[in-house]
Amino acid sequence: MQTISGILPLMTNPRFILYVMLGAVAGLFVGAIPGLSVSMASALLVSITYTWATGDAMATIMGVYVVGVFSGALSAILINIPGAPSSVVTTLDGYPMARRGEAYKALRYATVYSFVGSVFGLLAMAVVARPITTLAVRFQPMDYFLLALFGLSTVGGLTAKSFSKGLFAALIGIFFSLIGLDPIMGTPRLTFGIQNLKAGVATVPALVGLFGFAEVLSVVAEGIRDGEVTGIRQQKVPMGEILKELPHSLWYCTVGTLVGALPGAGGPVASFLAYGQAKRLVKNPSRPFGEGAYEGIVASESANNACIGGALIPMLTLAIPGDAVTAIILSVFYVHGLKPGPTFMKMDVAHFYEVLAGGLWGCVFLLILGLLVAPRISRVINVPKRVLMPIVCVLCVIGAYACNKRIFDVGMMFFFGILGFVMRRRGFPTAPVTLGLVLGSMMDANFRRSVSLASTSKVPLVTLFGRPVTILLLILTAVTLLTNTPLFACLKAKKQ
Amino acid sequence: MRLWKKEKAQDAAVMLLLGAALTLHCLERITASKVKAPLMMSPYLFPVILGGAAMLLGCLLLRTAAAERQDEAEPPRLRLRDVAAVLLLSAAYDVLMTRIGFIPATALYLLAFIAFLGERRPFILIPVAALTPLVLYAVFKLGLGVRMP
């Protein structure tokens, strides 16, 4: 109640709304252009907004954040290039839909469920921040390791016809994530003597290469027939039908918010987990998953947008950022003289309301922009491929360059493009590579961290596995791994 | 059907080889490392596990390849020569960008690429090749403050 009366003046303040809108429009473009990430845009905003009032700065950044996370879905659906790692899962069903001429429908679903996810996450932040914080703090290195393993174990069967190939793709991702400075010993490893590799393999160039450049190569390899365009049908999708997915979506949102609150896990994990859930929950999808089922988009978009609220929770309550963007928001807080921490939501409540109100208006603009812009932007598909593909290439190059300003990353992008092309030709899915890339180094570091912690304990095994969260995760992972392996399938086949 | 089996076996072999190479490389590194660390804490422990897992998956795939009986449609012929041309073009672009700057390099690249893909009408070629780099430059350099080459 207090919260409502707190945010009401802000929700109706035209100046505040204007700044959110400014951020929202910027977020739409930044998120939709492959390679331009939300974190980059917000980092830039910190410099610009330094002299502004805190409220204006918060409004703009929340606008960018909420809409930027959503608009990654635009390029994911239309040209098969996820704008950010968290939109990778959206490509799995979104792009097939676009190829069938249902881009418009896919975008509608993405918009509506991004909205649902964002609102859910933000409300969770407002209502249950403290309990979620307590839960998030309980997670120890072993749990992070198991969570990552759990995420990866669902992936094998998720995206490929062949379990081995799917898991192998994830292994490739983990391998690349291990390159660079070892987080535990602080020394370089697997750099093969290349100085530039000591910084590790950056996610964005890899992502842009694996999806964007590889897509261009595939199109070229298959040959471009003259004037070929994928037709687009302006289907009318009644809102009532879209909203049928709401009950499932709420579950994905819960997953998203919780995963978002765990520092370091974030959007990609949430959307993969939600997609895995969708495969189990939805018994009769409109089409098989991976061939253009809107249920897949619902899962991915609900979860990755719900992460926003989740990621803000530990940032506000403990000054521990949940992801790259919240790390930057933290920096904004400090620059504006605010001190996030356990007392922030009580003491600095006005600024907390600014975050909340900014986020909620961001959701509204997401819905408006998404519904308004989607039909227009989806005409991109009508551009002939022989003109579109070269432009996509330039975007890939500039996107790879812009995130770290290194020509080396452009080279890495080309490398991943070729890798992605070859993998696709041989029936290896590329989506698990990104998940491996995001999770690999975290798995490695947390595993060795927990070993390090246990090695000095009197009862190492209890320290490692003795807590309820750990046991639960252990069982979950074991079950998923076992039920997904060919071995289990063999046993099942024999029984029948 | 024979072709399909062969492909799967090839994939499995590649997986096995990559896994083995990684494992060997890392074992060699573990013994050569100057920084003292127990095996459980070694930076190369995880890569070794990774290599092992890759080999295991290779074996699994090999088994299914042997058991495979289905017939798969022959994949369409690929224009690998075109792909190579695009790669060469892109590599040249990468080099040119650092030499002559972003705008001229991008314009040339777009011109060459679009022409290569079969678009010959100048009133499409020239505006696209000229405008794209300028707009992108404006967005990135002026709008986002990225230092461009």
Place this chain on the structure above:
Amino acid sequence: MKKLIRRFIPVLLLVLLTICFSCASAEYPFKSVTMIVPYGAGGTTDVVGRQFAAALGKTLGTTFVVENQGGASGAIGCQAALDADKDGSVVLFTAESLGTQRVMDISAMSYADFSPILVVANDPKVLVVAGDSPYNTIDELLSDIAAQPYMVQMSYTGPGGSGHVQALIMNQYGYIPALTPYGSGADCYRAVMSGEVVFTNSNYSTVAELIKSGDLKLLAVAATERMAQFPDVPALSEKMENSEALLTIPYTPLSLLVAKDVPQEIQDALRAAALEAVKDPDFTAFMEANSIDKLYEKYTTLDEISAFYGEWESVVSWLIYDAGAAAHSPEEFDIPRVR
């Protein structure tokens, strides 16, 4: 199609015009200067760097654009600053890692590749335990560590980092905690709160709020003097005999540097501006609100700064090497053993 082109022409002209304007060269200081922070956003280096950039911008009348270029313990950002145009359009604001990159085999760079402009700040290090920890004083904690070497858990930010150095200093006085490295400072105190480890060594400004709320307990300040706002909390030097020499060194010196080849007159202009900028009331207020040490008051001349870097590099490099965590011996780089 023609209509399309006609519509594009004004846009084209506008873009060209802006580019022409932005390319128009000017005398130093330029319209905008890039400040590279070689760490991610949200950390101490980033936050102090941004404050300082704002103050510098005000004094020079230009915009300082802060650019986070993290990775490889700061090596990537430092390298970028070295590779940039040598006209002062790119400056570097970094923490201590330049002093240890060679022995850690991270890069071939060191402080010698840069010219110092100003050593700005040091975030004081404090020892904290969880709010519900059985330890209430530093004496209890230290005696337990002494009684059970390698058993009391401590989290730190990774080899070569300032937290590691602090732990190695404790080792020198017979206190050997069990060390576990974490990804970031925030991760370190999260580990304390979750009960994974007993204590950690944090930058004061990052944990101030958690100490206030009682989620963390402040046991000691890793320095030779107590902090003004906590007169009851002892400084570590009081508890470890003869440790003053090691504890007076600021272990996270945040400095403004430029590549060595930047012309002298630009360096001078920057230094004059930097000395002016630290007097900016907003900046001073920020430093005081976060209890950050004003190192620019401690090392006032360029000679003092160079001497400080030399001592820092020597002490830390040898500490790390002696602990077996370094890949190369400091001797390979002619770093003398001072003590």
